[in-house]
Amino acid sequence: MENITLQPAKAEIIKQAKAYITALFEEKLPRQLVYHSPKHTATVVKEAKALGEAAGLPEADQEALVLAAWFHDAGYTEAYAGHEYRSMELAATWLRQQGYPEERIRLVQDLIRATCHTEKPETDLQRLLRDADMSHMGREDFFANAELLRTEWEVMLGKTFSNEEWAEMQLDFLTSIKFYSEAGKARYKEQFKENIKAQRELLKKAEKKKKKKQEEEAGNFAEGKRGVETMFRATYDNHNTLSQMADSKANMMISLNSVILSVLITYFGAKTSTLGASTFTRNPILAVPMALLVATALGSVVTAILSAQPDVTSFKWLKKSPQVATNRRVNLLFFGNFTKLSLDAFQEGMGELMANKDLLYNNMITDIYYLGDVLAKKYRLLRISYTIFMVGLILVAFSFAIVLLYKS
Known part of the structure; x- marks a missing residue:
């Protein structure tokens, strides 16, 4: 009987969360956020669902995981740095308005906190959400998303990178992260390796191009530049x-x-x-x-x-x-x-x-x-x-x- 009553509640609360986040982003999310966009959030939700199902999560935990995925970037509507903590506050406020159980609200907040890069995921649910948030590292659209992030940083943070600098930084990032959950490793392992290999090739090309340019600049000026x-x-x-x-x-x-x-x-x-x-x-x-x-x-x-x-x-x-x-x-x-x-x-x-x-x-x-x-x-x-x-x-x-x- 418990499962029969939980499923409709789960479907309803998630549907309401989707509608709330969609409206919030439409109204308040800065248009300069070309990477942390509504599309990114929807993709993280999709990946979280897939990982949760692959991990065989109970329906209650699956619900908390998907709710955290919807709210994990909500804080970008108010702050760029430290947005995870504003996301936690926004999620708690909205869930309380829906009469959601307090212990489940704390669980959703803990999951959102785990998406912060300075935090280390400790529970299975935290590992699943962290992997869903970083799933672009193991998907075929990694390079397209990386260019969107580069543009966003230039606009929002004033950080500019040469092609070689960006390729080197992306390679360092790829080789320094890992997927935490078994479901994440199984889902993204092969493409993740391909992305690392392709990034190394991009870095080699960028370094070769830079070296060629330096050689041209250091050429014999007497030959007539x-x-x-x-x-x-x-x-x-x-x-x-x-x-x-x-x-x-x-x-x-x-x-x-x-x-x-x-x-x-x-x-x-x-x-x-x-x-x-x-x-x-x-x-x-x-x-x-x-x-x-x-x-x-x-x-x-x-x-x-x-x-x-x-x-x-x-x-x-x-x-x-x-x-x-x-x-x-x-x-x-x-x-x-x-x-x-x-x-x-x-x-x-x-x-x-x-x-x-x-x-x-x-x-x-x-x-x-x-x-x-x-x-x-x-x-x-x-x-x-x-x-x-x-x-x-x-x-x-x-x-x-x-x-x-x-x-x-």
Whole structure:
């Protein structure tokens, strides 16, 4: 008679638990939990039923096992870390509302606690639920589930892994766990071995791929890595463009101020003019703005000429010095340096460059450095030229305005 009354109660309580958990997950479970999802819980329930039946559990224990399977991840609706203990509380609260016996509630809680990785399952029921929760390790969908867990950890915990790191961690996990129940060992043993074997193969492939990448990165840069070549080409082009722009701006200032000076010199040198020298005799105060204009044009043109003047970097080489190719301050690719060398020294240095990737790129880097140094001087002088011209014109304009006010 006891079995006849228990079966309907079991079916009803489990059906109600399923409906409650399904609604709870739909309402509160974070969508970022792509592994610990309703599907995972349903799978654990399915595996728990199968393991319980294989173990020949009494109906009451089977009921407790399945109820614990439904509630074992309910705590994820409120917490990620330590969710098992929130699952225990949620299960106890709901079961009490259903009038479930208190001793059976404690049993369900003990089963849920056993799913925590820091706990060691001690009873047969705990071993069965632990195996059901870890059943993905011995199923064919292990690798698909592992990628879901990887994604979930990246989103929820901020943990990111390279393919090699993930493969290594998964292999360590597979080789460190075990199935506790006899029913679990029998159900998952063969596929579990296959998963370990496949994971080792994945790790070997990941390590091989990483090694190949390291070998490519450690290859001979002098053979022409596209990224390095692009960088140097773009840098040289930028330096040349900036140098042409500086020379163009300097030539513009030279031309403009040369015209101004030519006009002023012609004006001052005219012996006869409607506004000739007699003008300054009658209005000596006009000499102030005219002098400012001459000084402005002269200062601006001088600094512009200095900016456009060729600047060749060089070095002092002594025959007692060490090999030129290894001298970090020498650039054998620039005529300002190598023309100071003898032909033999230059040929020897170039031979070393072509045979040594580090020396080759060191010389190219040195060349870029000195090009930048020359550009810095050009633009500094050019900035001074433009500043003198701008400030000078302002002062000239103010001085003419003062002269006009004075005359009026």
